[in-house]
Amino acid sequence: MSNPLQDLPLLPSFDRLDPEHVPAAIDAHLEACRARLQTGLYEPGWDTTLSPLDEAHDRLSRAFSPVSHLNSVLSGPWRAPYEAALAKITDYWTELGQNRELYEVYRLLADSPEFSQWPQARRKSIELGLRDFRLGGVALEGEERAQFAANSRRLSELSSTFANNVLDATNAWSYRTEDEAELSGLPDTALAAARAAAESRGESGWMITLDGPSYLAAMTHADNRELRQMVHQAFVSRASDQGTDAGRFDNTPVMTEILALRARQAQLLGFENYADLSLASKMAENSSTVLEFLHNLARRARPAAEREFAQLQAFASTELGLDQLQPWDIAWAAEKLKRDRYAVSQEELRPYFPFPRVLSGLFAVVARLFGVTVEADPSVAVWHPDVQFFWLKRDGDKLAGFYLDPFAREKKRGGAWMDTVTTRRQGSDGLQLPVAYLVCNFSPPAGGKPALLTHYEVTTLFHEFGHGLHHMLTKVDVSPVSGINGVAWDAVELPSQFLENWCWEPEAIEMISGHYDTGEPLPEVLLEKMLAAKNFQSAMFTVRQLEFALFDFRLHSLEQSPSAEEIQALLDEVRREVAVVPVSPLNRFQNSFSHIFAGGYAAGYYSYKWAEVLSADAFSLFEENGIFDQETGGHFLQTILEQGGSRDALELFTEFRGRGPEIDALLRHSGIES
Structure with a gap:
């Protein structure tokens, strides 16, 4: 029987995939990659070395993608084969990053007289390749070279362990x-x-x-x-030494080892700390730029956050009989205050945001903005009955595809994310279309009703679809800079946060809302209340994000790896600086901070706020020209979404906006005075 991870149709054969398929397929693809590399090194060149190797890498990626994905959304039997494959793939990429012969091919091409005449995407992929070789330890020798490789593999293992502990603690x-x-x-x-x-x-x-x-x-x-x-x-207290499951899934030793290894990797590459290493591939110039940005926002937001919390405490005392708000009272009391002040709640809004209506409305919004249509294809095999597959089309032609897995369930990783199935690239078999996974964790349908979303969940869906559009609408055919590939990490949230803005526009809300039972539109009075409440406690939310960002960045700016006690002390210090709400003594937030310990946001959580400046400023042009202005939508499509990572993010933003980014729109949208 054939192995669907080796046959590799454009769309994974989820109806045939089995964990037993993984070892043989991954081994075969890795062997093919190594063989392509050796062959290519005999005759250095783009068409003879890099293009064939990229094709082999694409096949490896397409084989591993469904394995990694199923480990996230089903876990169980996929965990062991995923981790075994991840170890082998990590070893390969570390080995490749230190391959000096391949590095010399990149240098040869970059120094060639023809290089300046190459297409932009090819030139950018060479430039980024040279950077990644430097960050991959190509210049290291002897023991340091071996240590860097061993550390890379161990970091990959620890990242997976951290995520597993959070998932297991959540499920337990x-x-x-x-x-x-x-x-x-x-x-x-x-x-x-x-x-x-x-x-x-x-x-x-x-x-x-x-x-x-x-x-x-x-x-x-x-x-x-x-x-x-x-x-x-x-x-x-999940995944920590506190709470009812204290020590059972404890991420404390995992976290401290990750930080120690990251600090050592940075030192081996000649950086003072891991934050500096992280910024080598981001928009922000240096650590001072990031810290100044975060502290500037904190100075503006904290006074407003303090006022908001004081109002909440006063309301809780006079109206709810709570003289002292505890951490477990905050969300409950806030909801009561919001209802008292605006006479609206997320629960009142739910009936007007049934998932099918929101989804069709989202597709209608995107059609008006970017001239694309979305069509379901029930013939495509999926991994769970909740999952749907769609094609993205323009003028009837397929541009891309995506899977949508919207609802929470046991053994599915929490949160929401977009990931890659395939990347747009020009290969020997022609043009490969991009395909994405879009994953959320909304409450599933219950009680005979469709899934009814809170407005917060509506914005989450728009956010992830924005990431998806960045991946799917690219026109770049060179995979290292196609879609989200090659995009500076602190700019990657621009399209996602940008698309959220339409969730607050009355003209768009009319398209995404309708009572699940009657179909009636969101009543004007509810709409007005919802919009009036938009910035309710927005300053408190802002300082919460700044708390995460400052903790992450300062943690990774330490030259020596901290102990568990020092990690907690740093978090406490950051909270004293920016936080306004009380914290439970059992709180071990850091032990489940998967963004930085099991995701790609290490020394990069600031990216959410950094990119929010870009997204708010970008949307302000639509506010000036009309939220569905076709010319502005087309301009955003051409300058941001279609370009992928083929040009620097700041250059693309400046081309779209006609100037560099300004913070005023973010402060205005957040209700925080400039």
């Missing part, structure tokens, strides 16, 4: 009750989900879990303060 905790009165305050949607969670585990009653929708519902709506405290403390 639940609270079941037979007494519905304990869940007083939870809306019908949350109660139905709790009932379904219990039934899925063969239990009666209602079950609260640490999955995003369940946790947020409990923290925002449960009137039972003891329940909120229990759920909150279980959540903030």
